[in-house]
Amino acid sequence: MSDLNEPTPDSTTDPSPQGRATGAFGLPRLNIADRYSKAPLWVRMPIVLIGISFAFYLPFLNILPFAYIRTDLTSGGSDWGGVLFLIVIYMIVAIGLNVVIGLAGLLDLGYIGFYAIGAYSVALFGSPSSPVTEMIADKFGLSEGWAVPFVACVPIAIALALASGVLLGAPTLRLRGDYLAIVTMGFGEIIRILSRNVTSVTNGSAGIIGVPSPPEPSENFFSAIETAHWYWLALSVLILLIFLTRRLEDSRVGRAWLAIREDEDAAAVMGVNAFKFKLWAFAIGAALGATAGLLFASKQAYVEPTGFALNLSFLFVAMVVIGGSGNMVGAMLGAFLITYLPERFREFQDWRPFAFGVAMVAVMVLRPQGLIPSRRRAREFADRKNEAEEAAADA
Template sequence: MSTLNYTKYMEGMKQAVVVSLWFMFLTFPIMVIRVNTIENIIEWRWMNMLYIGAGSFILSFVWRKMSGRGISARKESIGAQGGRKFYLQRLVSEKRLSLPALGIVAVIALFFPFVSSIYQTNIMTTALMYVVLGLGLNIVVGQAGLLNLGYVAFYAAGAYTYALLYHHFGVGFWLALPLGALAATVLGVLLALPVLRLQGDYLAIVTLGFGEITRLVLENWNEFSYGPSGISGIPRPGLFGMEMDMHEATVYLYFLMILLCIITIFVVNRLQDSRIGRALLALREDEIACQAMGINKTMVKLTAFALGSTWAGLVGVIFAAKTTFVNPASFTFLESAMILSIVVLGGTGSIIGIIIGALLLILLPEYLRAFGDYRMLLFGIIMVIMMIFRPQGIVTGVRKTYEFHTEEK
C-alpha cells in the first residue's frame, strides 16, 4: 500500500518537474528578456523564470489532484442521477431552500444602493444590465441553439437609437426605450433573414462579421454617427420632471434596472414553457425532426433572433442614458464574447445560472482591480479553468420533464 502511494507520489513529482521545466522554457523570451530598442538596453529578469518554475511546479500537483476529482465527480453524476447535487443546484431546485434565499436576495437588492457608495451602485447597475443581456442572448444561444457572436450590434442599435433621436429631435428616455427595442428587433430580423440557411459555426462567423460591420460603420460614417468621438450629453432618465442630482439619478437608474431585470426574468421564464419556447428547443435539438413535427423553421428562427435582440435594444437605451455618452469603442467583439461567456459560464438555459454568471463576470474584474494589469490575465485563466472543471456552467439548466405513469387497474 505504501509502495503504491510512493510510486504515485514519485510519478506526480516527475510530472511536476517536467511541467515546470517546460513552462520555464516556454515563458523564457517573453517573461525574462525585455528589449528596449530605443536606448539599446536588454533587461534580463531572471527572477521571473524562478517564479514561473516554482508556480508551475505547485500548479502541476493541484491540476493532477483536481482533474482526478473532476473525472470521478463526472462519473458519479452519471452513475447516480440526482443523487448528490452541487450545493447551488440544490438551492435552486428545492423550494424549501430557494424561497428564503430569494427573500435574502430581494432585501439585499432593495437596500444595496443605500448602504454602498455611488461607485458601487454604478457597478451593480452595469452588472444588472449584463444580467438582462445574458438572458436575452440565452434565448438565441441557449434555447434556440443559434450561436450568435455579434450580439453587441443590437446593444449598439439601442444605444445609438436613443443618442441620435435625442440629438436630432430631443426625444426623451421613455419614448426612446420602446423605439430602441424596436430598432434592435428590426435589425435582428434583418440579420436573421439572410442567414437562415446557415448552420452552426458558419452562423457564428457571419454574426461575428455583422457585429464588426456595425461597429465599423458607426466608427466611419461621420455624418450619421459622429465617428469615433461619439455623441455626448445624452440625458439621464427623468421621473415626472423631477430634478435629480448625481446620487439620486444613480440610485434611480439602479432601481430601474432591477425592475427591468424582474420583467426580463418573468418573461424569459414564461417563454421557456410556452409554445414558442418549446419550438425553439425542438429546433435546437434536431432541425429536421422539428420541421417534421410541423414547426415553421423560418418563423421560429426569426422569432428567436427578434426576441433576443429586443432585450439588447432595451439595455442599449439604458446604457446610453447611464453613461450619457456613446461611441463605437463600447461595442467591440470583446463585449459580445463577454455576454456569451456569461451565458455559458452561468449555465446555458438556466436563468439563475446566467444571473450568477453576469454578477460574477462583471463584478470580478471590478474587485480584481487591486491586481492592476493582472486582472484580465486572471479573468482569462478563470474562463479556461471553469470550462475544464465545470463545462456545464455554474448552474445546470433543468429541462421540464413529463413523467408518464401507467395506472394499474
C-alpha cells in the first residue's frame, strides 16, 4: 500500500515558479501532497491505514459533529450506506474514465455504454430468468433455474467490455479528438437503444430481474437492506483498482499515455505507437467502467435500459474534469462531490443537472485544469496560456 500516493516523477523537481508559493485564490500553498510524498515510509504507512480504516468505518459514523455528513438524518433522507456505495461505484467510474480522458487525453462521451455492458453481462449470464441463460439451459438440457455463477460472470463482463472497447476504438481512435467524442457518444446511445429494442435478448424495457449477488460468507450477507456490506465490497474493489491503476500510471504504458496526450506527433517521433496505447487506454477504461456497472447491477438485482441514459455519461465526464483530469485523487473528489452533494441536500435534487452544467462551464473557464489537477497537467495549461499571452504581446 505504500505506493498508493507515490510522487509523480516531476513533483520533486518542479522548476517553474508558478503554483509554488501560492495556490488557488492566492492563498499560500500547503503542499500537502509534497510533504506527504517526502515523508518516510513509517509515516506514510499509518496514514494510509488510518484513512482506509476510517473509510471502512464510515457507515457507522455516529459521533457529532461528524455525523452531520450522514444523508439519513432527516426522515426521507437517502440510506447512508446506499449513498456511500454509490459514491464508491462512481469513484471506480471516475478512475476508469480518468485513464481515458485524463491520462490518454481522449474524450469519451459514451462511457455509460461500458458501464451498461458490465451491468447487462452480469444480468444476462447470471440471472436464471434472463433470455440468454434460458436459451443456454434449453440448448444443453440444463435444469430449470440454471445460471452462470457470479464469480464467472465477472471475467465475462470484463472480457466483453475489453472487446467492445477494442471494437469501438479500432475504427475510431485514428480520428481527431472531437470526432471521437461524437462517435463515442453515439456508441453509448446505441448500447442503450439496443438494450431497449433487442427484446429477445435483453427483455427490452421490462428489464431483467434476479441479477446474482457475490458469494456470501453468511446467509443474506448481501441482501438489499445490508447496504453497508455492499459498501465494504465496493470499497475493497476500489482500493484494489486504485492500487492497480497507480502502478499502471507510473509504468511505461502510463508514460506513453502522457506523451500522447501532450503531443501525439512528438510522441510518435519518439517511437510511441500512439494508436496501440490509445487502444489500451480505451480498453482498460472500458474494463473499469464494466466493473463498476456489474457491482451496481448486482446490488440493484435488476437492470433496465433507462438506467443507462446518456446524461449519466455527461455526469461521468463532469466528475473527471471538475475534480481535475489526469489526477486520480481529483477525479475521485469530483465523483464524491457530484454524487454526495445532491444526496445530502435532497431538496435541491431537481437542480442537479443545471448545477452541473454551471459548474462545468465555470470550472473550465476559470480553472481549466480542474479543482485538484495533476501537477504536470497544471503546468501544461499554464504553458499554453503563457504562449497565448506572448503571442498577443508580440502582435
